[in-house]
Amino acid sequence: MNSVEIIELKTKKQPLSIILQVIFVIGVLIAGIMTLFSKQWMPLLYGMLTVTLAVMAWNNYKLSKRKWVALLYVVFSLITFGSMIWELL
Numbered sequence: 001m002n003s004v005e006i007i008e009l010k011t012k013k014q015p016l017s018i019i020l021q022v023i024f025v026i027g028v029l030i031a032g033i034m035t036l037f038s039k040q041w042m043p044l045l046y047g048m049l050t051v052t053l054a055v056m057a058w059n060n061y062k063l064s065k066r067k068w069v070a071l072l073y074v075v076f077s078l079i080t081f082g083s084m085i086w087e088l089l
Contacts, residue, residue, distance in 0.1 A: 008018050008032055015059075015063065017055055017062070017063070018059060018060050018063075019060055020055050021052065021055045021059055024048060024051055024052040024055055025052055027048045027052070028045065028048045028049050031044050031045040031048045031049075032045055032056060042087050043084050043087045043088050046080050046081070046083045046084035046087060047084050049080045050077050050080045052082045053073045053074075053076050053080060054073070054074070054075050054077045054079035057070040057071075057073035057074045057077060058070070060073060
């Protein structure tokens with residue numbers, strides 16, 4: 001008789017930073033849509049974009065080993081952080 005062998009596949013667990021990046025990108029999209037209807041949400045959009053760019057920089061630095069791209073994300077993150085502060089003043 002033929003016997004059936006069960007093979008268990010082990011999946012690779014996603015790092016938490018990748019999951020956070022996806023969540024923050026969705027948050028940026030939602031904040032962008034909210035900004036279309038009312039400009040008072042602009043600091044929220046800049047804040048979400050700042051955090052998203054910071055997480056993307058971390059992922060590129062640690063996971064992808066692309067240090068120049070990570071530096072570019074950090075620079076843009078600082079620019080959007082400055083824009084958020086400017087909007088709050």
